[in-house]
Amino acid sequence: MLRKITMTINGEKRTLEVDDRESLLEVLRERFSLFSVKQGCSVGECGACAVLIDGLSINSCIYLAVWADGREIRTVEGFEQDGKLSVMQQAFVDEGAVQCGFCIPGFLISATELMEKKRSFSREEVRRALSGHLCRCTGYQKIVEATEKGLK
Amino acid sequence: MEFRIVGENVPRKDAVAKVTGKARYTRDMGMPNMLYGKVLRSSITHGRIKSMDIHKAESLKGVVKVLTPFNTKCHNFPTAGHPYNLDPNHQDIADRNVLTDWVRFYGDEIAAVIAEDEFSAKKALKMIDVVYEELPFYLDPEEALKEGATEIHEGSKNVVGHNRFTLGDIDIEEAFDQADFVYEEVLEVKPVQHCQMENQVAYAYVEGNGRLVVVTSTQIPHIVRRILSSALNMPVGNIRVIKPIIGGGFGNKQDLVLEPLVAMMTLAVNGRPVLLDMEREECITSTRTRHGARFYMKTGLRKDGRIIAKQLKVYGNGGAYAAHGHAVIGKMGGDFYRLYPAEKAVEYESYTAYTNCSVAGAMRAYGTPQITFAFEAHMDNIALEMDIDPLVLREKNMVQKGFVDQLTGVPILTCGLPEIISKGKEYIDWDKKRKQYSAQTGDKRRGVGFALFGYRTSTYPVCLEIGGARIVMNQDGSVQLQMGATEIGQGAATVFSQMAAETIGIPYEMVHFEEFTDTDVVPFDPGAYASRQCYVSGKAVRKAATEVREKILKRASGMLKIQQFALDVQDGNIIRADNGEVLCHVGKIALDAFYNRTDADTITADVTEVSDTNCIAFGGCVAEVEVDIPTGRVEIMKVLNIHDSGKIINPVLAEGQVHGGMSMGLGYALSEVMLYNEKTGAPRNNNLLDYKLPTLMDTPRLDVLFVGENDPTAPYGNKALGEPPAVPSAPAIRNAILHATGVKVNKLPMNPQTLFEYFCAAGLI
Numbered sequence: 001m002l003r004k005i006t007m008t009i010n011g012e013k014r015t016l017e018v019d020d021r022e023s024l025l026e027v028l029r030e031r032f033s034l035f036s037v038k039q040g041c042s043v044g045e046c047g048a049c050a051v052l053i054d055g056l057s058i059n060s061c062i063y064l065a066v067w068a069d070g071r072e073i074r075t076v077e078g079f080e081q082d083g084k085l086s087v088m089q090q091a092f093v094d095e096g097a098v099q100c101g102f103c104i105p106g107f108l109i110s111a112t113e114l115m116e117k118k119r120s121f122s123r124e125e126v127r128r129a130l131s132g133h134l135c136r137c138t139g140y141q142k143i144v145e146a147t148e149k150g151l152k
Numbered sequence: 153m154e155f156r157i158v159g160e161n162v163p164r165k166d167a168v169a170k171v172t173g174k175a176r177y178t179r180d181m182g183m184p185n186m187l188y189g190k191v192l193r194s195s196i197t198h199g200r201i202k203s204m205d206i207h208k209a210e211s212l213k214g215v216v217k218v219l220t221p222f223n224t225k226c227h228n229f230p231t232a233g234h235p236y237n238l239d240p241n242h243q244d245i246a247d248r249n250v251l252t253d254w255v256r257f258y259g260d261e262i263a264a265v266i267a268e269d270e271f272s273a274k275k276a277l278k279m280i281d282v283v284y285e286e287l288p289f290y291l292d293p294e295e296a297l298k299e300g301a302t303e304i305h306e307g308s309k310n311v312v313g314h315n316r317f318t319l320g321d322i323d324i325e326e327a328f329d330q331a332d333f334v335y336e337e338v339l340e341v342k343p344v345q346h347c348q349m350e351n352q353v354a355y356a357y358v359e360g361n362g363r364l365v366v367v368t369s370t371q372i373p374h375i376v377r378r379i380l381s382s383a384l385n386m387p388v389g390n391i392r393v394i395k396p397i398i399g400g401g402f403g404n405k406q407d408l409v410l411e412p413l414v415a416m417m418t419l420a421v422n423g424r425p426v427l428l429d430m431e432r433e434e435c436i437t438s439t440r441t442r443h444g445a446r447f448y449m450k451t452g453l454r455k456d457g458r459i460i461a462k463q464l465k466v467y468g469n470g471g472a473y474a475a476h477g478h479a480v481i482g483k484m485g486g487d488f489y490r491l492y493p494a495e496k497a498v499e500y501e502s503y504t505a506y507t508n509c510s511v512a513g514a515m516r517a518y519g520t521p522q523i524t525f526a527f528e529a530h531m532d533n534i535a536l537e538m539d540i541d542p543l544v545l546r547e548k549n550m551v552q553k554g555f556v557d558q559l560t561g562v563p564i565l566t567c568g569l570p571e572i573i574s575k576g577k578e579y580i581d582w583d584k585k586r587k588q589y590s591a592q593t594g595d596k597r598r599g600v601g602f603a604l605f606g607y608r609t610s611t612y613p614v615c616l617e618i619g620g621a622r623i624v625m626n627q628d629g630s631v632q633l634q635m636g637a638t639e640i641g642q643g644a645a646t647v648f649s650q651m652a653a654e655t656i657g658i659p660y661e662m663v664h665f666e667e668f669t670d671t672d673v674v675p676f677d678p679g680a681y682a683s684r685q686c687y688v689s690g691k692a693v694r695k696a697a698t699e700v701r702e703k704i705l706k707r708a709s710g711m712l713k714i715q716q717f718a719l720d721v722q723d724g725n726i727i728r729a730d731n732g733e734v735l736c737h738v739g740k741i742a743l744d745a746f747y748n749r750t751d752a753d754t755i756t757a758d759v760t761e762v763s764d765t766n767c768i769a770f771g772g773c774v775a776e777v778e779v780d781i782p783t784g785r786v787e788i789m790k791v792l793n794i795h796d797s798g799k800i801i802n803p804v805l806a807e808g809q810v811h812g813g814m815s816m817g818l819g820y821a822l823s824e825v826m827l828y829n830e831k832t833g834a835p836r837n838n839n840l841l842d843y844k845l846p847t848l849m850d851t852p853r854l855d856v857l858f859v860g861e862n863d864p865t866a867p868y869g870n871k872a873l874g875e876p877p878a879v880p881s882a883p884a885i886r887n888a889i890l891h892a893t894g895v896k897v898n899k900l901p902m903n904p905q906t907l908f909e910y911f912c913a914a915g916l917i
């Protein structure tokens with residue numbers, strides 16, 4: 001069944017009709033070309049599809065689009081300001097955290113969630129907060145280091 | 153060699169695109185009017201299709217076409233990403249077709265639906281009725297090779313390949329007779345999967361001019377093109393393969409998995425674009441895996457610890473199709489022989505068997521992690537039995553600079569092994585901890601372990617090694633660097649740009665590298681595998697860049713009226729070679745080359761370089777673990793990989809490669825394994841929840857150290873680094889567990905289940 005929903009995507013209000021079986025991942029990729037939202041498993045195992053929903057990092061592949069009605073959605077496409085990378089994006093670039101890059105938007109989403117809490121985190125807290133994301137390239141080391149740098 | 157840009161931590165070319173979501177992977181592209189393909193996979197492990205009814209599926213709304221083995225025609229093709237061999241006796245085995253009526257593993261491709269949308273395609277799959285006639289299946293290579301076993305491929309006797317060599321002056325048995333100590337055992341490793349984060353994906357269409365275009369997430373665009381040509385019986389020139397940015401490969405994409413089928417699909421619908429992307433479950437089961445293997449190993453030594461005879465028989469699990477054939481298991485022979493050469497005799501024999509497991513192929517380090525696990529475990533077992541320090545045993549036997557490989561003729565000109573051992577010992581406080589942990593009791597016990605390896609850079613002389621590079625200078629003096637070598641996440645675009653900038657004499661930022669590899673544009677190069685690109689394709693970059701530099705200097709000399717030998721290019725400027733005085737910017741020379749009314753001749757170079765040398769990268773891993781005996785859990789307290797990969801082109805990128813390899817090695821050691829139902833042959837853990845890829849919480853701090861000197865055979869002193877990091881962690885952890893518990897665990901993975909069984913058998917539990 002089609003339903004009409006309204007959500008804010010990267011700062012812009014959008015109203016559209018979605019099939020109630022559609023995931024938020026499908027809607028963001030296919031209707032809004034937000035290709036940073038990656039699909040690594042489509043069942044909530046890999047974290048590549050994470051987006052910020054009202055400030056929380058959530059796997060969009062197992063989040064129905066209809067649930068997003070009235071919510072604020074953010075993806076890494078919306079992180080740059082005035083043509084400048086966000087502090088966290090810049091930290092990922094500077095620390096060499098990026099390899100194939102497929103997992104990276106997902107990590108940036110969770111790292112940004114932490115950053116917006118505006119407090120300090122122990123390494124253990126950072127590790128746990130990022131542990132829902134799988135990466136096969138980096139062994140996670142530089143991703144954790146970059147996140148810590150971005151949080152400073 | 154003095155370098156200015158090679159060796160520097162310049163920023164990755166693609167990092168910004170990847171943190172902003174601008175990087176385009178295959179699934180992010182697509183075409184208007186694109187159809188969606190889905191594959192019907194067998195729900196039995198081995199058997200024949202007696203009948204297949206597609207009527208209901210065909211009449212479903214949204215379905216455009218249903219392909220079956222009975223209505224498609226395609227030549228059998230080989231799938232391995234190997235360079236073509238002109239000798240028919242050395243070509244890969246052509247045992248695959250796009251769809252099959254002879255099912256050889258659970259998840260084999262038996263039909264395909266092309267539909268207007270994904271939903272209809274998936275629905276149609278469920279409406280295809282298949283009647284099978286089942287055959288006996290084999291999950292173990294030695295079972296499949298038994299006399300009288302049912303053949304998985306007709307006439308094969310289930311042998312994909314067999315290899316045997318002997319070296320030395322005397323017979324192996326005679327050598328064992330002369331030994332003071334002989335040790336013999338069996339070791340085993342199981343299949344694992346790459347789990348690159350981007351699943352296999354491709355789309356294809358026919359252009360208005362009739363040419364077939366395949367856009368695919370591959371490591372080997374030019375090889376894909378050549379194999380498509382033979383599978384479809386279409387001239388190579390009529391095929392164009394494009395590789396966008398790719399989300400990891402690790403060998404899984406050094407093989408043709410989707411491309412022939414997706415090409416067939418578009419041809420079946422008059423060239424309309426068709427997308428075929430795999431789900432994670434399909435990717436784990438139905439692409440490629442790392443070969444499992446069983447090793448029968450026997451070594452004879454003198455009292456003083458010198459190895460005089462070594463013998464190894466390997467049975468490799470090739471899975472349902474040949475793919476890389478016998479190459480992976482066959483390569484183990486060289487690794488086995490080379491690291492600890494035996495004084496008197498070596499005998500190696502290997503079989504790769506067809507089984508009904510998922511198809512084995514290339515995976516990061518191509519057989520070396522398996523064989524290194526086996527012989528490094530074997531070395532520690534021998535050291536324990538002979539009561540010698542395992543590192544002393546290694547030092548007495550390991551290969552040295554000046555050694556010439558009798559199998560390949562390749563000399564070892566640089567060898568960092570002594571430094572690897574000394575730095576590793578220092579890091580872990582080896583001597584102290586070997587003593588301290590030697591007689592522990594209680595539930596939690598600690599141990600330290602070491603493992604070494606050697607790794608061949610590129611495939612020479614087994615295969616032809618050829619690389620291509622084209623450099624085109626722009627009006628501003630910057631250059632386009634075009635290569636058939638591929639960026640697959642490892643950082644190739646960045647390091648090739650560093651090399652070009654270094655040799656031409658321009659800043660790194662002035663080298664532009666297009667990450668989309670388009671066979672219509674880039675020169676020939678077989679692609680990303682065998683840790684070959686920096687070495688082989690790097691030689692092509694050096695050659696092209698040297699040519700460009702010469703052309704710049706020649707034109708500058710004419711323009712400035714100064715003799716060419718008195719000029720140099722540095723930092724993008726033409727300078728006086730003797731005093732460094734800046735004369736002009738290269739942009740000025742480039743502009744003249746484009747627009748000079750009497751003497752225009754743009755500055756370009758388009759080269760091919762055949763690489764006829766090779767070198768060995770060395771490395772090791774040292775680890776300290778704590779084993780919890782009752783639960784079989786292992787905690788890694790400290791772990792360091794040390795690599796002699798010659799000159800490190802970009803240390804930050806290189807460290808990243810090592811971290812990733814270590815993580816893969818730790819997964820191989822402790823948790824990863826593909827499980828099959830013994831009764832049905834069906835996969836039991838083909839998803840990322842049950843397949844235990846290391847998560848962040850499983851991963852300790854990973855320490856990295858580079859040692860060694862520049863290799864004289866390499867373009868920039870560099871040796872292999874892409875794959876080697878995945879090699880030594882598993883045996884190092886294993887040897888640390890041996891040190892902690894005294895239990896010889898001869899099997900991977902060393903997950904709690906395996907360790908619990910070993911500890912029970914040893915009476916510890």
Ligand code: FES
Pocket residue numbers: 038039040041042043044045046047048049050059060061062
């Ligand atoms: S795609 Fe959503 S968690 Fe993997």
Ligand code: FES
Pocket residue numbers: 097098099100101102103104134135136137138349399400641
């Ligand atoms: S960078 Fe490749 S999966 Fe994380």
